[in-house]
Every structure is written in C-alpha cells, then in structure tokens.
Amino acid sequence: MSTARLDLHDDIAVITLDNPPVNALSHAHRSSIVAHLQAAEANNRIRAVVLIGAGDAFCGGAEIREFNTPAALAAPITRQVAEAAEALKKPVVAAIHKVAMGGGLELALGCHYRVASAGAAIGLPEVKLGLLPGAGGTQRLPRAIGAAAALDMIMTGEPRKSQDLATLGLIDSIIEGDLLHGAIGYARALADRAAPLRRLRDEGVAGDNLPALFAAARERVAREWRAYPAPVCCIEVVEAAAFRPFDEGIRFERATFLRLVETPESKALRHAFFAERTAARVPGLAPLKDLPPIQSVAIVGAGTMGCGIAMTMANAGLSVVLVDVSSSALERARASIADTYASALARGRIDAKAHERRTSLIQFGAELSAIGKADLVIEAVFEDMAIKHKVFAQIDALARPDAMLATNTSTLDVNAIARATRDPGRLLGLHFFSPANVMRLLEIVRGEHTSDQTLSRGLALSRRIGKVGVVCGVCDGFIGNRMLEEYLRQAYTLVEEGATPQAVDRALEAWGLAMGPFRMMDMAGQDIGWAVRKRLKIDHPDKRYSTWPDRLCEAGRFGQKTGAGVYRYDAGSRVGQPDPETARLIAQVVAEQGTPQRTVSDEEIVERCMLVLANEGARILHEGIALRASDIDVVYLTGYGFPRYRGGPMLYADQLGLAHVVQRLRAYSGALMGDALAPAPLLATLASEGRRFNE
Numbered sequence: 001m002s003t004a005r006l007d008l009h010d011d012i013a014v015i016t017l018d019n020p021p022v023n024a025l026s027h028a029h030r031s032s033i034v035a036h037l038q039a040a041e042a043n044n045r046i047r048a049v050v051l052i053g054a055g056d057a058f059c060g061g062a063e064i065r066e067f068n069t070p071a072a073l074a075a076p077i078t079r080q081v082a083e084a085a086e087a088l089k090k091p092v093v094a095a096i097h098k099v100a101m102g103g104g105l106e107l108a109l110g111c112h113y114r115v116a117s118a119g120a121a122i123g124l125p126e127v128k129l130g131l132l133p134g135a136g137g138t139q140r141l142p143r144a145i146g147a148a149a150a151l152d153m154i155m156t157g158e159p160r161k162s163q164d165l166a167t168l169g170l171i172d173s174i175i176e177g178d179l180l181h182g183a184i185g186y187a188r189a190l191a192d193r194a195a196p197l198r199r200l201r202d203e204g205v206a207g208d209n210l211p212a213l214f215a216a217a218r219e220r221v222a223r224e225w226r227a228y229p230a231p232v233c234c235i236e237v238v239e240a241a242a243f244r245p246f247d248e249g250i251r252f253e254r255a256t257f258l259r260l261v262e263t264p265e266s267k268a269l270r271h272a273f274f275a276e277r278t279a280a281r282v283p284g285l286a287p288l289k290d291l292p293p294i295q296s297v298a299i300v301g302a303g304t305m306g307c308g309i310a311m312t313m314a315n316a317g318l319s320v321v322l323v324d325v326s327s328s329a330l331e332r333a334r335a336s337i338a339d340t341y342a343s344a345l346a347r348g349r350i351d352a353k354a355h356e357r358r359t360s361l362i363q364f365g366a367e368l369s370a371i372g373k374a375d376l377v378i379e380a381v382f383e384d385m386a387i388k389h390k391v392f393a394q395i396d397a398l399a400r401p402d403a404m405l406a407t408n409t410s411t412l413d414v415n416a417i418a419r420a421t422r423d424p425g426r427l428l429g430l431h432f433f434s435p436a437n438v439m440r441l442l443e444i445v446r447g448e449h450t451s452d453q454t455l456s457r458g459l460a461l462s463r464r465i466g467k468v469g470v471v472c473g474v475c476d477g478f479i480g481n482r483m484l485e486e487y488l489r490q491a492y493t494l495v496e497e498g499a500t501p502q503a504v505d506r507a508l509e510a511w512g513l514a515m516g517p518f519r520m521m522d523m524a525g526q527d528i529g530w531a532v533r534k535r536l537k538i539d540h541p542d543k544r545y546s547t548w549p550d551r552l553c554e555a556g557r558f559g560q561k562t563g564a565g566v567y568r569y570d571a572g573s574r575v576g577q578p579d580p581e582t583a584r585l586i587a588q589v590v591a592e593q594g595t596p597q598r599t600v601s602d603e604e605i606v607e608r609c610m611l612v613l614a615n616e617g618a619r620i621l622h623e624g625i626a627l628r629a630s631d632i633d634v635v636y637l638t639g640y641g642f643p644r645y646r647g648g649p650m651l652y653a654d655q656l657g658l659a660h661v662v663q664r665l666r667a668y669s670g671a672l673m674g675d676a677l678a679p680a681p682l683l684a685t686l687a688s689e690g691r692r693f694n695e
C-alpha cells in the first residue's frame with residue numbers, strides 16, 4: 001500500500017510522499033496526502049506544513065498506469081490534492097529535490113510556497129504523453145512565471161532546473177544543505193511572521209502582447225508537432241489562463257485532459273514510455289550481484305561505426321582505445337572524432353570541460369595488442385564473415401581472459417562469429433545504429449552460448465551509455481533489419497506496380513515516418529541494400545526481389561554519396577530531386593517484366609508497408625527472437641524513425657485491430673508480392689481469438 005506519512009517537528013508538520021520509485025500520485029497515495037493535510041489543519045499545535053518526497057524524487061507525477069481506469073477518476077484526483085493544499089489555513093511549503101514532474105509540480109503549485117535543492121529537474125512533461133497538465137498546472141504555472149515561460153514549458157514538456165525557476169519566481173528559495181531541515185526552518189519563519197497564504201489562483205498572468213505569443217506558438221506547433229492533438233491543446237488552455245477566470249480555465253483544462261487521455265496518440269505515447277523501460281527486463285535473467293564493471297573499451301575497426309561507438313563510450317566517461325592496423329583509417333578516425341567534438345563545442349552542445357574530457361578518453365592504437373587491457377572488446381570491422389573470423393581469432397588471443405567480447409555486426413550470424421573464440425559465453429552482439437553516438441537504439445544480440453553474466457553486463461552497459469537496449473536472438477537482421485527487408489521489398493514492388501518512388505516516400509512521410517524508404521536508402525547508400533539483397537538471394541532464394549534497385553546500383557547510382565540514386569542531388573545538396581533517369585530505368589525493367597501498371601493509392605502504400613512490419617514482427621515474436629511485442633515497438637521507435645505517437649508497428653496493428661490487419665493483408669494477396677503479405681500464423685491466431693500483440 002503506497003501512502004504518505006505525517007511527522008511532527010515541534011510545531012511544523014512534515015508530510016512525506018512515499019510511493020517508490022518516484023512517489024507517483026496513485027489513488028491510494030493521493031488519498032493519504034489529503035488525509036494528512038486535513039489532520040495538520042485540525043491540529044492546533046501545527047503552525048505550518050512541509051510536503052517532501054522520500055527517495056530520489058519529490059514526485060514523478062500522476063500514476064500513469066492508472067489512466068483509462070476508474071482509479072484515475074476516483075476522488076481525490078490530483079487536482080483536488082493541489083486544491084487541498086491551497087485551501088489550508090496554514091502555510092504549506094513544497095520542498096523539492098531531484099525531480100518534480102507533472103502532477104508532482106502541480107501539487108507544488110497548489111502549495112503557498114516552494115523551496116528546492118539546487119539542480120532539481122522541475123517540469124510538466126505531459127505533452128510527451130499526448131496529454132496536458134490536468135491538475136491545475138496550465139492555470140497556476142502561468143500565474144507563477146508568466147504566460148511565455150509557462151507556455152514554453154507546457155508545450156515542449158521540457159523540465160527546467162530549480163535555480164532557473166527561482167529566477168522566474170516559481171521557487172521561493174534554493175536550500176543549501178539538508179533540504180528537510182531548511183524547509184522546516186523556512187516554514188517556521190513563515191508562521192512566525194504570519195506570512196500571507198499565497199494562492200496562485202488569485203494572481204494574474206503576466207505577459208506582453210499575448211495574442212502574438214499564442215499566434216507564434218500555433219505557428220510553431222504547425223511546423224514541429226502538427227501530427228497529434230496535445231500540443232495545440234496546450235496552447236488553448238494557457239490561453240484560457242490568460243484571458244478567462246481561474247475556475248473557468250480549470251474546467252476547460254479538465255475537459256481537454258479527459259478528451260486527450262482517450263486519444264490513440266496518447267495511449268501510444270504512454271505505451272512507448274513504458275515499453276522502453278520494460279525492454280531492459282529479461283525473464284529468467286537473475287539479477288547478478290557484483291557484475292564486473294566495464295570502464296575501459298577497445299574497439300577494433302576505426303570506420304564510421306567504430307568512431308561512433310568510441311564517442312558513445314567516451315561521452316559516458318569510459319576510456320576507449322580505437323584500434324585499426326591501417327594508419328590511414330586511424331588518421332581519418334582521429335580527424336573525424338576531433339571534428340565531431342569541435343563542432344559540438346562550437347554549437348554549445350558541450351562545454352570546454354566536456355570537450356577536453358571526452359577527447360582525452362579516446363586513444364588510438366595501430367597494433368591489435370592495444371586491446372590487451374580492456375574490460376570489453378568490440379569488433380566493428382567490415383561485414384564479411386571470413387574477416388570477422390580472422391579478427392576474432394586475434395582478439396581471442398590478445399584480449400584479457402576475463403574481457404567481454406562483442407561484435408557490432410548488423411546482419412551476420414553471431415553464433416557463427418562466436419565459434420571463432422574459445423569461450424563463446426563471453427561474446428554477444430552489440431548492434432549500434434549509425435550514427436552510433438546519436439541513435440538511442442542498441443540491439444543486444446544474445447548468442448546461443450552467451451552467458452547470463454555477459455548479457456547482464458551488456459544490459460548494464462546499455463544503461464550506462466544512455467542507449468535503449470533491446471535483447472534479441474540470432475537471426476538474419478535480428479529484429480529491426482529483418483523487418484526492414486520486408487518493408488523495403490513492399491516499397492520496391494509498389495514502384496514496379498505503378499507508384500513512383502517519390503509517391504511512396506511522400507505517402508509514408510505524410511503518415512508520420514521521419515523518412516520514406518527511398519530517401520532513406522539514398523542516404524544510407526543504395527549499395528548497402530544491394531549487398532544485402534545479393535546475400536539474401538542466396539540465403540532466401542524463395543523470396544522475390546525487385547531488380548530495378550539492382551539496375552540502379554549497376555549504373556553506379558548509390559545515392560547521396562554518388563550524387564544520384566533514386567533521386568539526383570545537386571552538388572553539395574542532400575535534398576533529392578526526382579530524376580527522369582530513374583523513371584526511365586524503372587520503365588525499362590517493368591517493360592522487360594511485362595508488369596501490368598496501375599494507379600497505386602497512398603492508402604495501399606501505407607497499409608502494405610506498415611502492416612508488413614507487424615506481420616514480420618509476428619514471426620519474430622513467434623520464433624522467440626524478440627521477448628515481447630513492445631520490444632519490437634521500441635526498436636522501431638528508437639532506431640527507425642517510426643512516429644512515437646503511433647507507438648510502434650505492433651501497437652499500431654493492435655490499435656487497428658488484428659482482425660482488421662488480417663483482412664487488409666489478405667485484400668492485397670493479388671498484388672505482385674501478395675505471398676509476402678500472407679498473415680503470419682501468430683497474427684492469424686491472435687486475430688481469431690480477438691487478442692492483441694501487446695497484452
């Protein structure tokens with residue numbers, strides 16, 4: 001039972017929020033806080049009240065899991081807890097440390113005064129969940145710090161530091177030293193001087209030229225966040241705070257919140273929030289104590305991936321040696337890393353101290369023997385099994401016997417690679433996504449012999465370097481690239497059937513993808529896809545592959561890197577233009593094949609490309625390559641530009657309804673690649689039972 005507790009410090013009552021891990025405001029916790037506030041009110045000995053959080057947070061907000069259940073609507077709702085504090089006839093002081101988010105900040109806004117430790121992160125991130133602050137925050141925050149600052153915090157969901165908010169007038173005092181002791185002293189001083197009970201609801205909203213502020217905000221939303229309703233709703237409720245009475249604004253806030261909490265976008269964003277955290281849990285993997293920490297990393301292969309991985313490790317404070325026997329490759333790596341950090345410094349993304357620390361953490365080695373001291377050795381050489389076998393034989397001989405080994409392969413068989421080492425138990429796959437120092441996703445590939453300790457160390461490393469680690473089994477392309485291949489096969493085939501590449505890209509980008517398939521492949525390199533298809537045609541000869549992308553590559557059209565791929569690129573530009581040469585090449589192939597041409601609708605493009613992802617995901621789930629459907633969602637949300645407000649390919653299918661998905665896949669059975677759209681067995685079974693992937 002999660003409750004708050006009340007302690008008396010002479011004439012000051014201290015109510016401690018105590019609902020680990022983040023003191024979320026569940027119904028039980030809300031009820032307990034209100035009961036203690038009322039008890040403090042009734043006790044004449046008490047002259048003031050302090051609210052403080054136990055553990056590592058003041059409060060992380062409402063209990064997100066309660067939304068869309070009766071508990072979220074059960075009194076006292078979060079807004080009533082804030083109102084209970086505000087209505088007290090004794091000073092109530094919120095004492096904030098580390099984190100005050102969402103309903104947690106809204107509770108603090110109901111208090112008469114707010115103090116905080118320095119460095120606390122304080123914000124209203126609800127918009128990131130497809131919501132808006134629903135406990136009075138949209139009405140009280142503008143009254144505390146003015147319309148402009150409040151609108152920015154609510155629309156972006158970004159937290160601010162307590163010191164900044166002290167400057168803005170939200171935090172009354174930054175407490176040095178022990179927060180509780182300082183807050184009690186502050187509360188007592190308020191009582192001693194009979195300080196006024198400041199209620200934000202009684203204040204006005206400061207701001208100049210407010211109509212222009214809200215108009216500019218609407219333009220920004222239309223540019224940056226047009227796809228889902230919450231951001232524009234944030235503007236409307238802050239506008240209500242500026243122009244309408246408090247109680248009217250509160251009613252409008254509540255009605256808008258209740259509408260947003262039912263939207264598919266909010267449900268998808270909340271799914272994404274928990275999915276990323278659930279991915280770190282591996283059933284049956286006992287939490288191992290005293291895991292040997294990873295503090296030093298050797299990376300073999302100083303190419304693009306090796307450099308990105310090196311910076312990822314250095315950015316997290318790990319010491320790195322980047323090894324390559326080619327002196328020219330090493331020099332290119334040294335220059336590339338120096339340029340990346342110099343650019344980050346110039347743009348203010350890192351300060352001089354961080355620049356110095358990170359660059360000093362990366363050493364370069366021309367001899368493979370340089371890996372001999374590392375806790376972890378990561379292989380990042382050319383994607384060729386023979387080369388990897390040769391390199392791992394050398395790594396095996398030169399690495400410390402207790403060092404963990406990893407391959408960064410993106411498609412090759414990790415089990416086969418492990419067979420080149422004497423102890424496959426210490427090897428796993430760490431599939432970083434390029435650019436490795438930017439992309440959040442890390443596929444942690446568990447080989448058939450990967451030990452529990454090695455896997456646990458891989459998960460701990462993923463958290464340490466700020467990645468979202470998703471554990472997967474060994475198959476061609478693991479989770480993400482395996483599904484991507486099916487997606488690309490549909491995209492290429494749609495072009496054979498009559499869609500233009502730009503129509504396919506446009507339809508999928510309008511649907512919400514960050515980048516359509518052809519723009520993406522032009523950026524990544526059409527030759528990379530070409531190499532994969534050559535291998536897949538050998539490994540999976542039963543599948544149909546379009547020939548027009550191969551013709552493109554045979555003509556040397558690899559994409560941005562050669563100035564032309566599907567699109568053509570003006571010198572120095574990364575913006576692709578439709579190219580008649582591509583259209584001619586496609587027409588020639590289609591004529592050779594005798595493929596009937598037809599008009600392909602945007603709806604068909606989206607359905608075939610998006611539903612084939614869920615269909616292949618169902619196979620991956622059934623084979624046990626992915627532990628759960630939400631892990632597949634996380635892979636696409638963090639590594640493939642899938643729109644977060646759609647929750648991932650598996651949740652998207654769930655929201656459509658799996659029976660509907662099966663029916664739509666079958667509707668395309670007559671298409672050129674209809675066989676690839678046959679519903680996977682698990683999908684068909686779940687659909688027939690009225691179930692979901694994400695149960």
Ligand code: T1G
Pocket residue numbers: 021022024057059060061062063064065078099101102103104106125126129131132133134135137274277278
């Ligand atoms: N509800 C339920 N569980 C939560 C939670 C929440 N609000 N916040 C965190 N958790 C769980 C999380 O799933 C994980 O669980 C554990 O706590 C540690 O989280 C009415 C409508 C607070 C900055 O959006 O940003 O208030 O995996 O790994 O890195 O107007 O959690 O251990 O089982 O992230 O130290 C608004 C969401 C809610 C804040 C801490 N609040 N949380 O970060 O730990 S809506 C938020 C965070 C609302 C009101 C509105 C972060 C954190 P598990 P963690 P962390």
